Amino acid sequence: MSTPVDAMVGAGSGEPAAAVPSPRRRRFSRGVREAGLGYLLLLPAFLIFSVFIFYPFFRNFYLGFFSTPPFPGQPKNYVGLDQYKDVLTSSEFLDSLKVTVIFAVITVPVGIALGILLAVLAHQKLKGVGIYRAFFSSTVATSIAVASVIFGTLLSPQVGLLQGIQTEPSILQNPDPIINISLPVIRSFIPSVALTAVAVTTIWQNLGLSFILMSAGLQAVPDELQEAAEIDGAGPWTRFWNVTLPLLSPTIFFAFVVGSIFAFQTFGQIDLLTPRGGPLKTTNVLTYYIYDQLQFSKNDGKAAVLAIALFGVTLLLTLIQFQFLERRVSYER
Amino acid sequence: MRSLNANSGRQVAATRCSATVGRPFARSGSDPLGGVPILTADQQGRADEEIVGRVAIRGVSKRFGDVTALDDFTLEVADEEFLVLLGPSGCGKSTALRIIAGLEEPTEGTIEIGDRQVNDVEAKDRDVAMVFQSYALYPHMTVRRNVEFPLKTRRVPTAERNRLVQEAASILGLEDLLERKPAQLSGGQRQRVALARAIVRRPQAFLMDEPLSNLDAKLRVQTRAELVELRRRLRATIVYVTHDQVEAMTMGDRIAILDHGVLQQVGASQDVYARPANLFVARFIGNPPMNTVTGDVTRAGGGIGVQIPGSVVELPGALGAAVQSRSLKRVVLGVRPEDLTLDDGGPIKATVSVIESLGHERHVICRLEDGQLLIVRQAANVSPPAEESEIRLAADAARLHVFDAESEERVNA
Numbered sequence: 001m002s003t004p005v006d007a008m009v010g011a012g013s014g015e016p017a018a019a020v021p022s023p024r025r026r027r028f029s030r031g032v033r034e035a036g037l038g039y040l041l042l043l044p045a046f047l048i049f050s051v052f053i054f055y056p057f058f059r060n061f062y063l064g065f066f067s068t069p070p071f072p073g074q075p076k077n078y079v080g081l082d083q084y085k086d087v088l089t090s091s092e093f094l095d096s097l098k099v100t101v102i103f104a105v106i107t108v109p110v111g112i113a114l115g116i117l118l119a120v121l122a123h124q125k126l127k128g129v130g131i132y133r134a135f136f137s138s139t140v141a142t143s144i145a146v147a148s149v150i151f152g153t154l155l156s157p158q159v160g161l162l163q164g165i166q167t168e169p170s171i172l173q174n175p176d177p178i179i180n181i182s183l184p185v186i187r188s189f190i191p192s193v194a195l196t197a198v199a200v201t202t203i204w205q206n207l208g209l210s211f212i213l214m215s216a217g218l219q220a221v222p223d224e225l226q227e228a229a230e231i232d233g234a235g236p237w238t239r240f241w242n243v244t245l246p247l248l249s250p251t252i253f254f255a256f257v258v259g260s261i262f263a264f265q266t267f268g269q270i271d272l273l274t275p276r277g278g279p280l281k282t283t284n285v286l287t288y289y290i291y292d293q294l295q296f297s298k299n300d301g302k303a304a305v306l307a308i309a310l311f312g313v314t315l316l317l318t319l320i321q322f323q324f325l326e327r328r329v330s331y332e333r
Numbered sequence: 334m335r336s337l338n339a340n341s342g343r344q345v346a347a348t349r350c351s352a353t354v355g356r357p358f359a360r361s362g363s364d365p366l367g368g369v370p371i372l373t374a375d376q377q378g379r380a381d382e383e384i385v386g387r388v389a390i391r392g393v394s395k396r397f398g399d400v401t402a403l404d405d406f407t408l409e410v411a412d413e414e415f416l417v418l419l420g421p422s423g424c425g426k427s428t429a430l431r432i433i434a435g436l437e438e439p440t441e442g443t444i445e446i447g448d449r450q451v452n453d454v455e456a457k458d459r460d461v462a463m464v465f466q467s468y469a470l471y472p473h474m475t476v477r478r479n480v481e482f483p484l485k486t487r488r489v490p491t492a493e494r495n496r497l498v499q500e501a502a503s504i505l506g507l508e509d510l511l512e513r514k515p516a517q518l519s520g521g522q523r524q525r526v527a528l529a530r531a532i533v534r535r536p537q538a539f540l541m542d543e544p545l546s547n548l549d550a551k552l553r554v555q556t557r558a559e560l561v562e563l564r565r566r567l568r569a570t571i572v573y574v575t576h577d578q579v580e581a582m583t584m585g586d587r588i589a590i591l592d593h594g595v596l597q598q599v600g601a602s603q604d605v606y607a608r609p610a611n612l613f614v615a616r617f618i619g620n621p622p623m624n625t626v627t628g629d630v631t632r633a634g635g636g637i638g639v640q641i642p643g644s645v646v647e648l649p650g651a652l653g654a655a656v657q658s659r660s661l662k663r664v665v666l667g668v669r670p671e672d673l674t675l676d677d678g679g680p681i682k683a684t685v686s687v688i689e690s691l692g693h694e695r696h697v698i699c700r701l702e703d704g705q706l707l708i709v710r711q712a713a714n715v716s717p718p719a720e721e722s723e724i725r726l727a728a729d730a731a732r733l734h735v736f737d738a739e740s741e742e743r744v745n746a
Contacts, residue, residue, distance in 0.1 A: 227436050228469035230456045232530070233486035242482070246473040330473035332516045 115210025
């Protein structure tokens with residue numbers, strides 16, 4: 001392989017090329033060598049992902065082709081996509097999906113809105129505001145188990161602070177819709193009292209993170225922009241809508257996408273506050289449904305199908321968010 | 334005509350809901366606004382006495398904890414005046430501007446804009462516009478939306494708004510950039526957008542906080558000229574903060590020099606240059622700076638002189654008398670580089686240290702006996718002395734500055 005340098009030396013100097021010490025010949029070009037190194041460095045991560053993510057994913061997909069026999073020890077039946085069809089069209093799955101979506105629709109926007117509210121409140125040059133910041137972000141240091149115990153105790157019909165307003169059945173066992181609407185179509189989309197209680201717990205637990213994210217976003221909005229808007233005649237409300245919120249939009253979008261993914265994967269507080277899918281399965285979110293199929297029904301084929309469904313729904317939702325929400329985000333700085 | 338329109342500006346400030354905005358750009362001759370403000374006979378009657386666009390700061394102090402940013406600062410900016418607040422960084426000039434704008438509250442003192450005291454008026458209702466050093470353009474809005482924002486917040490009707498935006502854009506040459514976002518503009522263009530946003534609603538006063546300092550040197554010279562032109566066109570009251578004395582000297586009707594939160598001197602640029610009120614101003618204004626040498630007062634040739642290292646400089650009669658009448662023992666002698674000449678018969682002995690040639694002129698940097706440096710400004714067509722040669726210097730006696738070494742105040746009348 002002759003390099004351009006060789007050619008120049010050979011042609012221009014008039015001397016035999018051999019007289020000039022030629023550069024060490026390499027088998028591959030610089031670009032190929034760099035790419036090779038890149039792939040080599042990626043390899044460990046790829047291996048870890050393969051073992052813990054890719055293989056289980058495809059194995060899970062494959063598992064969904066087999067129906068689990070009613071009694072342990074019997075051979076599994078290959079049923080192909082039939083099991084997918086059956087499970088995904090079952091009313092049990094659709095109900096669970098509905099509960100999951102309702103749960104996300106409550107927790108994500110409310111969590112973000114409260115996070116913004118607290119962040120704006122704490123973004124003042126006041127004495128002692130640091131104490132409030134510490135309070136507002138404290139739930140980050142609280143595990144979901146602790147949050148569940150706190151709210152479980154608060155809502156307990158025996159010892160809870162809210163026992164005065166407890167009805168029969170008690171809050172966490174109440175499958176009635178939180179708002180009593182007689183129209184059956186709308187009624188089926190109103191969350192149960194129990195689901196609302198779990199959602200409130202979740203919002204409280206996520207509030208710290210939401211507050212920190214929004215505070216960080218606010219820090220990135222230059223004070224001068226707020227001042228310019230003030231001099232331009234904008235009151236606090238106009239400034240918030242026209243300056244703060246647009247500049248916070250990348251943070252809000254991030255919180256929305258990540259928050260939605262987290263909401264679809266909620267498990268801990270559901271299991272701790274409303275075991276076995278809650279009253280009349282009104283808190284039976286998808287992750288809990290999967291767990292239930294695996295743990296209690298021992299139906300790993302069905303659980304595998306549900307897991308794939310959860311993946312598909314989450315992916316779809318994220319794509320939709322990027323498609324429709326990201327347009328409203330302004331990244332300019 | 335002039336004060337008539339001016340009154341309409343004040344009128345808007347007083348009645349926020351009014352759709353008319355500020356005063357027209359040109360107050361005489363052709364009216365580019367097509368006669369926007371319509372005044373009642375009563376308003377016209379009062380208009381003649383109005384003092385508009387005036388900004389007065391009286392006894393303003395600002396303390397941040399233990400730090401005093403402004404100390405008993407009093408200054409009056411006349412209507413249509415271009416006043417420059419000049420000083421080194423941290424001298425309090427930006428604080429003063431922010432207090433006028435309403436972004437900071439003074440610890441003490443009062444602020445007046447137009448004919449009302451505005452201490453308790455919020456920034457958004459003070460009817461001033463501000464141009465920030467960083468321009469502070471709204472990054473998510475197009476140029477058009479940036480410029481019309483101050484009109485929108487004041488609920489100016491759409492048709493009126495479009496016309497005003499178009500007019501401001503044409504004045505600043507932004508017509509082709511209206512649909513772009515700030516990120517797609519150069520520094521100079523952003524600066525013009527910031528100016529357009531300021532002028533679009535014709536406020537009572539413009540506040541400018543180092544608006545040129547983010548531009549490169551060439552663009553700064555160009556924009557400086559454009560600003561002066563714009564100012565002539567707007568005939569507006571401008572308070573302009575800078576640390577750049579060239580900007581201050583070339584643009585301002587008057588310069589107010591601040592140091593450590595204390596007003597040092599206010600005056601026309603030539604005044605401040607020729608008659609600095611104290612040593613700080615003397616050293617701060619002028620480039621290269623004024624030569625200052627401290628020395629004891631002594632008798633010399635029947636008059637009063639100052640003993641500086643290696644020489645005695647005789648003071649002219651009146652100046653000597655002034656020094657004597659204050660019975661000063663020690664003074665600081667100041668002389669600008671252009672007032673020092675190489676003169677074999679001169680009283681000051683020095684050694685040439687370095688010669689800096691700038692093309693159009695030359696700076697001869699000399700050392701006194703004790704190592705203090707003196708700078709002599711020389712025309713390029715005069716032959717330079719040799720480096721390290723012993724020379725003698727003469728100072729123009731009429732342009733000597735004498736300061737009390739203790740109080741640092743000017744002694745000359």
